[in-house]
Amino acid sequence: MAWFKKERKPRTSERVKLEIPADAWEKCDECGHIDIKDRFIRALNVCPNCGHHRRISAQEYVDLLVDEGSWHELDSGLRSTDPLTFENYRDRLLVAVKKAGPLEALRSGYARLDGMPIDLAVMDFNFMGGSMGSVVGEKIARLTRRSAEKHVPLIIVSASGGARMQEGVLSLMQMAKTSVEIARLRSARVPFVSILTNPTTGGVSASYAMQGDVILAEPGAVIGFAGPRVIKQTIGQDLPPGFQTAEFLLEHGMVDAVVPRSELRDTTAQLLRHMGGRRPAEAAD
Amino acid sequence: MATHTLDFERPLLELERQIDEMKRVTGDTAVDVSKELAALERKLAELRGEIYRNLTPMQRVQVARHPKRPYTLDYVNTVFTDFVELHGDRLFRDDPAMVGGWARLDGMSVMLIGHQKGRDTKENLHRNFGMAHPEGYRKALRLMGLAEKFGAPVITLVDTPGAYPGLGAEERGQAEAIARNLVEMATLRTPIVTAVIGEGGSGGALAVGLADRVLMLENSVYSVISPEGCAAILWKDATQRERAAEALKITAEDLLELGVIDEIIPEPPGGAHADPDVAAQALGDALRRHVRLLRKTKMEKLLKRREEKYLSMGALSEK
Numbered sequence: 001m002a003w004f005k006k007e008r009k010p011r012t013s014e015r016v017k018l019e020i021p022a023d024a025w026e027k028c029d030e031c032g033h034i035d036i037k038d039r040f041i042r043a044l045n046v047c048p049n050c051g052h053h054r055r056i057s058a059q060e061y062v063d064l065l066v067d068e069g070s071w072h073e074l075d076s077g078l079r080s081t082d083p084l085t086f087e088n089y090r091d092r093l094l095v096a097v098k099k100a101g102p103l104e105a106l107r108s109g110y111a112r113l114d115g116m117p118i119d120l121a122v123m124d125f126n127f128m129g130g131s132m133g134s135v136v137g138e139k140i141a142r143l144t145r146r147s148a149e150k151h152v153p154l155i156i157v158s159a160s161g162g163a164r165m166q167e168g169v170l171s172l173m174q175m176a177k178t179s180v181e182i183a184r185l186r187s188a189r190v191p192f193v194s195i196l197t198n199p200t201t202g203g204v205s206a207s208y209a210m211q212g213d214v215i216l217a218e219p220g221a222v223i224g225f226a227g228p229r230v231i232k233q234t235i236g237q238d239l240p241p242g243f244q245t246a247e248f249l250l251e252h253g254m255v256d257a258v259v260p261r262s263e264l265r266d267t268t269a270q271l272l273r274h275m276g277g278r279r280p281a282e283a284a285d
Numbered sequence: 286m287a288t289h290t291l292d293f294e295r296p297l298l299e300l301e302r303q304i305d306e307m308k309r310v311t312g313d314t315a316v317d318v319s320k321e322l323a324a325l326e327r328k329l330a331e332l333r334g335e336i337y338r339n340l341t342p343m344q345r346v347q348v349a350r351h352p353k354r355p356y357t358l359d360y361v362n363t364v365f366t367d368f369v370e371l372h373g374d375r376l377f378r379d380d381p382a383m384v385g386g387w388a389r390l391d392g393m394s395v396m397l398i399g400h401q402k403g404r405d406t407k408e409n410l411h412r413n414f415g416m417a418h419p420e421g422y423r424k425a426l427r428l429m430g431l432a433e434k435f436g437a438p439v440i441t442l443v444d445t446p447g448a449y450p451g452l453g454a455e456e457r458g459q460a461e462a463i464a465r466n467l468v469e470m471a472t473l474r475t476p477i478v479t480a481v482i483g484e485g486g487s488g489g490a491l492a493v494g495l496a497d498r499v500l501m502l503e504n505s506v507y508s509v510i511s512p513e514g515c516a517a518i519l520w521k522d523a524t525q526r527e528r529a530a531e532a533l534k535i536t537a538e539d540l541l542e543l544g545v546i547d548e549i550i551p552e553p554p555g556g557a558h559a560d561p562d563v564a565a566q567a568l569g570d571a572l573r574r575h576v577r578l579l580r581k582t583k584m585e586k587l588l589k590r591r592e593e594k595y596l597s598m599g600a601l602s603e604k
């Protein structure tokens with residue numbers, strides 16, 4: 001029975017040797033899957049296990065969608081002026097700039113996609129929940145005007161909780177302002193691809209996000225007019241599973257396709273080649 | 286009447302009671318109290334004027350939501366004539382929270398569209414408290430199409446807490462319905478005049494409110510979010526609604542100053558519900574005046590101005 005007395009080596013000594021930096025691992029919020037950070041990044045921040053699309057910044061979408069070195073940002077000098085002198089709004093703007101990096105909840109510019117010229121606007125949810133105030137509205141309006149005048153296809157990537165409360169009814173009016181320009185774009189027959197990411201709700205979904213000629217959505221993105229919490233409160237019961245997800249909207253005929261992040265670029269390019277610049281009159285020749 | 290008295294109207298109630306009392310007591314006797322009576326009535330009118338001149342934003346919200354306040358269908362017969370209601374969006378169902386149809390104003394046919402609230406619980410269940418579903422906005426757009434086709438101006442009356450946030454509404458595309466109305470109204474080839482007559486509740490109001498002229502009744506409000514909703518989000522406390530109502534700048538005066546509306550339509554002292562006929566008269570006068578002017582404007586100019594009107598809205602600086 002000697003094995004009872006067998007001495008055990010302390011287990012700790014053999015471990016600890018692997019030098020792994022503390023932030024090398026990441027965990028998926030959705031399925032709890034833990035993987036090497038690099039694998040998340042290489043998968044465009046999509047969980048390698050469950051396919052959950054994590055939130056990425058406006059800059060990351062720009063990098064994902066446009067040809068390398070082709071991005072030229074426009075109107076980056078636009079700032080909100082706090083028209084209502086709403087309490088804490090200026091402070092919140094400063095905090096948002098620190099947190100998100102960009103100076104507003106939307107970046108706009110022109111670039112190339114597979115060599116085709118495009119106008120691109122991307123919202124940044126990290127900046128005050130991607131809320132639309134005067135600056136977001138103005139940037140969309142100007143970019144859309146540019147698209148119509150130059151006959152360059154428009155792509156907008158949305159991520160927003162809706163209108164920005166701190167600018168009151170002026171935020172609401174940005175829905176009208178952007179719609180006016182989208183209407184012009186339609187008359188000019190310039191393609192507009194709207195890409196919806198998590199989440200797209202409120203005043204943004206109820207204006208330009210839902211006005212695309214083609215509307216694409218990332219898997220699992222919450223898309224709707226009212227946010228899930230408001231609906232739950234109103235009807236006083238839990239929402240059915242999967243309610244207001246991109247897949248739910250696809251099923252109800254509200255979006256054209258659910259497209260994984262890894263295919264967004266190619267799908268958009270393909271769409272633009274179909275819709276790009278050929279007018280009915282020419283097509284008839 | 287007493288059942289719908291707002292807190293800040295209590296002092297008026299007391300005076301009214303005194304006047305009634307005096308009338309009753311002296312009714313049978315020969316004592317002449319007409320002087321005293323006149324004085325009391327003058328005092329009542331003064332006090333009412335005083336109170337209504339100094340309403341806080343939240344008090345205006347209360348007036349805008351007053352259960353006796355005239356709604357769209359009340360104005361149908363006081364401002365317009367010859368109303369023929371049209372129903373349904375031709376896609377799903379008729380939405381009773383949004384009403385519309387042909388009407389006559391100033392001798393001319395117009396398309397009248399408006400939110401409709403209910404007077405009591407039963408009616409409100411039917412009207413969904415004036416909160417439209419997508420089919421309501423789609424009906425409105427269908428009727429605007431008719432107006433455009435037959436060269437009639439569109440008049441919309443806004444009175445809604447907001448677009449309905451429910452399961453069916455989301456399933457059928459509440460956001461899409463509103464977004465479509467906005468983009469279509471931007472280029473609708475006929476004059477559009479909107480009057481906010483009560484509550485202008487966010488996207489649900491704007492969905493029929495993108496217009497050549499936007500007017501507001503004096504005690505109506507127009508906001509991106511309800512004061513209660515704003516307080517709940519910012520301060521996690523819906524009871525802070527006074528503070529939110531103040532901060533959001535939602536009164537007709539605020540909106541005129543912000544350049545969002547074109548004109549304030551005066552209400553009788555004590556609000557539209559105190560004298561609906563006077564309110565209707567004022568609303569009718571304003572609508573006629575604006576429609577007349579807009580009809581004289583050439584279509585391309587009208588559309589250009591509509592565009593410029595909305596493109597100028599917002600507050601920003603450029604570095």
